[in-house]
Amino acid sequence: MAAILAAGITHWFGSEPALEGVDLVVERGDHVAVLGDNGAGKTTLLRILSTAMQPSAGALEIMGLDARREKRRLRARIGYLSHAAGLYPALTATENLAFFCDMRGVDRTRVPEALEAMGLTHVARRRTGELSRGLQQRLAIARATIHDPLLLILDEPDASLDAEAPELLARVMQKRTVVFATHDQALATRLGHRTVQLRKGHVMGAGSRLHVVH
């Protein structure tokens, strides 16, 4: 069974099409890099795959569940890193993760481990608003993986990260199905098993081993 099965995904913002008839099959364990210029539709596609947004048209099945009807069940299995870090600036790094553990019904004992995995132990007690953008990005990645999701959706995960980003992301992506958007062709080649090229809301081409239905 495919991890993601999307057929004819179309989305409009007003009268402007953001995605038009995107068909995509992602097998379990695959790491798919979504490439494209600004405005190509990468973020819209990732938001739809994360269930943050419903497509205007098309069918989407994730891990055998209908993304429209089974949103809440799916969300328990998906980790999503959005463009914005989406962290509480007045709370410490530990408190942010502990809060999202409570939201997900996950044991708070995972927090120290998650902070260590992201190299954030030294800033665990610092307020998130005081952290650099790169450290906030690391914390947001820790939040996206704190519940050990089967599917990871990462929107420009390398943004603001330092030279260690590829190793860090490779560790995070291990043993998971991952769809990530990036502008960095080298990172896409290094971390992705397959690539999807988006242009003006259309899939223009696919790299090796990608199964794009057209």
Place this chain on the structure above:
Amino acid sequence: MRSIAVALAVARKDLVSEWRTRELVPALAQFVVLALVIANFGFQIDSTTAPAIAPGVLWLALVFAGLVAFGRAFTAEKEQSTLEQVILTSAPPAAIFAGKALAATALLVLCEAVLLPALALFFGTPLSIPLIAAVFLATIGMAALGCMFAAMVAQLRAREVMLPLLTLPLWIPFIVAGGQAVQALMGGQAAYGQALWLLIDFDILFVVLTSLAARFVLDE
């Protein structure tokens, strides 16, 4: 049990954030005191007119402080891009909403802790447990409605305009019943007990309705 844990976690997070930033409560407390000062100068206050004017001033100050407090509850989440992350956790939307409403209620109660003694000071009105009970009961229902509409308009650019337009008409029952209760305590003709039961009825009605609507407001 999960819903209660989620609601308490959301409320605790909001209250800790407010305690550390002190963005809202000091400003609201100043606002309600200033409103009373202006009313004190604007009206001819003496021992005979105070019981008639004070309830109106109390509810006006409370309504506008409430609009700011409840509006801020979701605007801050929108600005920080955190609301989407919370919704995507699969936590029950009704529990998330209940937590937000609980925290907003607590913050408004803090303002009332300034407002009611200040009202007693400026207007010479009695500060009693029944008065606090009436105001608190009204706050619960107003918070439920205020937070629901605040969540609805959080995505809009004109949210500062839309929130009062949507909320104020539905707050009228609380202002009427709450006003009657306060007037009764200040020597008016209204029946306090009847007004209090009416407030409890409205609270139950709107807390249930907003909890049911929370899923559609937060998730759709």
